[in-house]
Amino acid sequence: MTTDTNPPQFMTPRRIGGITRLAANELPQAPPAPVRAAVADQVQLNRYPDPRSATLVTALAEHLRTPPEQIMLGAGSSSILQRLTRIVCTSPDDAVLWTTPAFDAFDTFTRQAGVRAQRVPHTGGDALDLDSVLAAVTPATRMIVVVNPHNPTGAVARTSALRAFLSSLSDNVTIVLDEAYRDFVTDPDVPDGIELAHAQWTAGHENVAVVRTFSKAHGLAGARIGYGVAPTNLARKVHDAAIPREISTTAQIAGVAALKSRTSTGRNISRVVAERSRLLAELRRIGYTPGESHGNYVWLPLAEDAGRFAAHCYDDGVLVLDIADHGVRVTVGTPMDNDSFLRSAHTWITGRPPSARPTFPPGNKEKR
Numbered sequence: 001m002t003t004d005t006n007p008p009q010f011m012t013p014r015r016i017g018g019i020t021r022l023a024a025n026e027l028p029q030a031p032p033a034p035v036r037a038a039v040a041d042q043v044q045l046n047r048y049p050d051p052r053s054a055t056l057v058t059a060l061a062e063h064l065r066t067p068p069e070q071i072m073l074g075a076g077s078s079s080i081l082q083r084l085t086r087i088v089c090t091s092p093d094d095a096v097l098w099t100t101p102a103f104d105a106f107d108t109f110t111r112q113a114g115v116r117a118q119r120v121p122h123t124g125g126d127a128l129d130l131d132s133v134l135a136a137v138t139p140a141t142r143m144i145v146v147v148n149p150h151n152p153t154g155a156v157a158r159t160s161a162l163r164a165f166l167s168s169l170s171d172n173v174t175i176v177l178d179e180a181y182r183d184f185v186t187d188p189d190v191p192d193g194i195e196l197a198h199a200q201w202t203a204g205h206e207n208v209a210v211v212r213t214f215s216k217a218h219g220l221a222g223a224r225i226g227y228g229v230a231p232t233n234l235a236r237k238v239h240d241a242a243i244p245r246e247i248s249t250t251a252q253i254a255g256v257a258a259l260k261s262r263t264s265t266g267r268n269i270s271r272v273v274a275e276r277s278r279l280l281a282e283l284r285r286i287g288y289t290p291g292e293s294h295g296n297y298v299w300l301p302l303a304e305d306a307g308r309f310a311a312h313c314y315d316d317g318v319l320v321l322d323i324a325d326h327g328v329r330v331t332v333g334t335p336m337d338n339d340s341f342l343r344s345a346h347t348w349i350t351g352r353p354p355s356a357r358p359t360f361p362p363g364n365k366e367k368r
Helices: 033-042 054-064 077-088 105-113 130-135 159-167 193-202 232-240 249-260 262-285 303-315 335-350
Strands: 020-022 071-074 095-100 116-121 141-147 174-178 208-213 226-229 297-300 318-323 327-331
Touching: 020 327, 020 335, 033 249, 054 071, 054 249, 071 077, 071 232, 077 105, 077 141, 077 174, 077 208, 077 226, 077 232, 095 105, 105 116, 116 130, 130 141, 130 159, 159 193, 174 193, 193 208, 249 262, 262 297, 262 335, 303 318, 303 327, 303 335, 318 335
Parallel strands: 020 318, 095 116, 095 141, 141 174, 174 208
Antiparallel strands: 071 226, 208 226, 297 327, 318 327
């Protein structure tokens, strides 16, 4: 890393004695006002939720242009992934394959299902190495999870590579496209997984499922609501494996309202994308080497320094995600959140704090 001789100027952190939370990839803004209003007006806490989530399923089917019987719902996309693992992998000799580093719940789900994990290291850069994933497939492989954009590195699988990958696999391997962060993608060459799944099904290959979530771009992490699509038979099995009434009334109402509030959600996404670009540019300017990111986070491949860097940030009041011996993932927050992190990143390199003057003129501050 190079030593920066021109200290950046950041906003003074607004938290005193608190913590800036940049570890969980949460949206820094509250959900749009219509979503909050819908929940406040309609939730009846004394009544059980609709066990079929019929209104939400209908809204998603229309939004995704998919028959309702192909919609999957869960308490977060994690719930759907957990059930898919148990449904697809039925023998202790079966295996699930994914690229590492990864969402640590993948390991948990394979252990719960009593099956094997197959891991392929990410080779760096902003493109997922699907050739290496394909080379790692064995007769035991029953499910492959392709996280696109990849969490935590922000790398992506682009259209031609992903189509070739899907066409190279036999129908007895289920490919799950995990698109939790798709809303933050601005690269037009990153495909819509649901469109790819529809094309595969039409061609007679019913081995592709897609999972997404309302937790990220829609700001509904606390409501726990994930969704996805799968061929009818698999989607039915996923539904039947759920806990009865798993999707709360709050989640159902919030999900429907979120689908109607796309303009407001789009503005929140644009703010995140703009701040992501600013973070990447500033980190590179002061000596770091983050890769391009297509999610609502940036990745610092700090290897064995990851733990010490995360501890340094925490001492400064900033919580980031330390993925031991790999790197640090930093959620894109508000401008003030991000300035708090950049101050820590700067002092890690230079040993001295940067200026605390605002980086943007009055009148252009974050609206609250």
